[in-house]
Amino acid sequence: MSNIAPSATRQALRICSRRCPSNNFSRLSPRASPSFGHNGRRSYVSETKPINATVSVETAIKADQKAFLRETGKKPQDETMPTTGLSADTMMSPSAGLLKQATIMDEGTRPIYLDMQATTPMDPRVLDAMLPFMTGLYGNPHSRTHAYGWETEKAVEQAREHLAELIGADPKEIIFTSGATESNNMSIKGVARFFGRSGKKKHIITCQTEHKCVLDSCRHLQDEGFEITYLAVQNNGIIDMAQLEAAIQPETALVSIMTVNNEIGVVQPIEEIGRLCRSKKFFFHTDAAQAVGKIPIDVNKMNIDLMSISGHKIYGPKGIGACYVRRRPRVRLDPIITGGGQERGLRSGTLAPPLAIGIGEAARICKEEMTYDGKRISALSKRLLDGLLALEHTTLNGDASRHYPGCVNVSFAYVEGESLLMALKDIALSSGSACTSASLEPSYVLRALGNSDESAHSSIRFGIGRFTTEEEIDYVLKAVRERVTFLRELSPLWELVQEGIDLNTIEWSQH
Ligand SMILES: Cc1ncc(COP(=O)(O)O)c(C=O)c1O
Numbered sequence: 001m002s003n004i005a006p007s008a009t010r011q012a013l014r015i016c017s018r019r020c021p022s023n024n025f026s027r028l029s030p031r032a033s034p035s036f037g038h039n040g041r042r043s044y045v046s047e048t049k050p051i052n053a054t055v056s057v058e059t060a061i062k063a064d065q066k067a068f069l070r071e072t073g074k075k076p077q078d079e080t081m082p083t084t085g086l087s088a089d090t091m092m093s094p095s096a097g098l099l100k101q102a103t104i105m106d107e108g109t110r111p112i113y114l115d116m117q118a119t120t121p122m123d124p125r126v127l128d129a130m131l132p133f134m135t136g137l138y139g140n141p142h143s144r145t146h147a148y149g150w151e152t153e154k155a156v157e158q159a160r161e162h163l164a165e166l167i168g169a170d171p172k173e174i175i176f177t178s179g180a181t182e183s184n185n186m187s188i189k190g191v192a193r194f195f196g197r198s199g200k201k202k203h204i205i206t207c208q209t210e211h212k213c214v215l216d217s218c219r220h221l222q223d224e225g226f227e228i229t230y231l232a233v234q235n236n237g238i239i240d241m242a243q244l245e246a247a248i249q250p251e252t253a254l255v256s257i258m259t260v261n262n263e264i265g266v267v268q269p270i271e272e273i274g275r276l277c278r279s280k281k282f283f284f285h286t287d288a289a290q291a292v293g294k295i296p297i298d299v300n301k302m303n304i305d306l307m308s309i310s311g312h313k314i315y316g317p318k319g320i321g322a323c324y325v326r327r328r329p330r331v332r333l334d335p336i337i338t339g340g341g342q343e344r345g346l347r348s349g350t351l352a353p354p355l356a357i358g359i360g361e362a363a364r365i366c367k368e369e370m371t372y373d374g375k376r377i378s379a380l381s382k383r384l385l386d387g388l389l390a391l392e393h394t395t396l397n398g399d400a401s402r403h404y405p406g407c408v409n410v411s412f413a414y415v416e417g418e419s420l421l422m423a424l425k426d427i428a429l430s431s432g433s434a435c436t437s438a439s440l441e442p443s444y445v446l447r448a449l450g451n452s453d454e455s456a457h458s459s460i461r462f463g464i465g466r467f468t469t470e471e472e473i474d475y476v477l478k479a480v481r482e483r484v485t486f487l488r489e490l491s492p493l494w495e496l497v498q499e500g501i502d503l504n505t506i507e508w509s510q511h
Pocket residue numbers: 117118178179180181182211213258260261262287289290309310311312320321433434
């Protein structure tokens with residue numbers, strides 16, 4: 001096996017040792033984790049094999065890098081990073097050892113990953129749980145006549161239990177889907193179509209800062225004759241409860257308001273919304289893709305009737321999600337995918353057991369480690385935010401206290417966000433949600449907060465997660481400070497501001 005073969009185990013060691021001050025590699029000994037050599041052959045690291053407990057991560061990474069260079073004969077990084085101006089030597093220096101080495105396809109050094117709202121890296125423990133179901137345990141969980149089916153079904157049902165435990169639900173209320181997009185479509189279109197059939201319940205309330213998949217589901221329902229209220233948000237990104245109450249009609253069938261916003265991290269008053277919906281006797285759906293596993297959620301305490309969950313936002317696999325659908329009082333909905341009647345008839349089709357088991361394991365770990373992760377992420381977030389706000393003309397977008405700390409969205413006045421992203425190529429960041437980052441339009445979420453186009457254009461989202469380290473935050477702070485200063489010095493507007501000129505008083509001539 002190649003010395004530098006990528007493997008879940010080696011990643012696990014790096015990740016764990018970063019989190020544990022004792023550097024005790026053996027604490028999280030992975031079970032049989034596969035390694036993939038360059039020849040593509042698989043081998044397993046045994047569970048009991050002793051792991052060198054004295055090697056520091058830094059040394060391990062550097063040794064890996066050396067082996068990589070020896071084996072491939074490659075230069076560490078060809079020439080320079082054009083936008084950072086860092087030479088290959090600098091990139092490989094001990095301080096730049098933070099830049100992770102790629103574990104796939106000889107990619108060389110990789111940016112620091114701070115885009116946790118787009119997706120999270122899979123926890124190696126999740127991969128360990130999934131692997132047997134991608135190899136020997138390949139039964140169809142819906143097969144009732146033999147052990148292959150039974151063993152897979154048992155594992156899938158255990159995964160369902162883990163998900164249910166994380167949100168205080170009954171396992172029977174968990175429906176596996178392909179992700180939060182499908183869960184949102186299923187909840188909103190499903191409830192609307194079921195109750196809209198009578199012609200009496202054809203009104204839905206949502207909010208302008210929802211994820212595109214919620215807004216788009218609502219647009220489709222508008223085409224089918226439903227009336228939708230898109231609530232505005234206040235300047236802090238939170239909805240106004242009085243406005244929500246005022247929007248209610250006798251025809252209202254559903255309210256859909258997200259728990260944590262994916263662009264600015266604000267947390268909506270879910271418990272209050274749930275109480276209001278229950279008292280008015282219509283259903284409450286929440287897109288909790290960015291909230292589940294990160295902040296405590298209890299579907300009963302919060303009177304949530306439907307909830308969307310995504311696997312890849314909680315250190316699980318992509319392509320799997322879940323929808324919580326309340327049984328008492330029973331939520332009725334028209335299924336979108338029909339056929340064999342799996343998943344209580346709400347989502348037909350053979351389940352993907354490795355993915356379902358993966359999201360279940362991810363949920364189990366989240367429940368167990370939420371307090372620990374929460375404390376770490378809050379401390380890192382404070383360090384980052386304090387450092388960023390120490391730069392002049394820099395502001396946090398969204399409410400500072402009703403806020404999930406792992407999502408920090410900041411506007412840097414007089415700097416163009418896309419230029420800053422380009423200048424920060426050694427850090428994986430985004431100026432908004434992954435699905436809209438292809439377009440250079442200013443974020444509709446920031447616009448809904450009342451931000452100007454300029455402010456929305458100068459915003460960057462920093463996503464902190466389970467495996468982010470203090471060293472990474474410090475690297476990011478230093479890089480942002482240097483490059484914001486550099487870009488501002490190029491800006492004529494910044495020069496005017498430095499001269500004490502109020503830009504609002506300037507009359508720009510038109511050509
Ligand atoms: C708030 C929110 N809802 C829904 C989604 C879509 O989730 P999935 O990728 O699982 O379909 C995302 C992910 O981008 C999200 O952040």
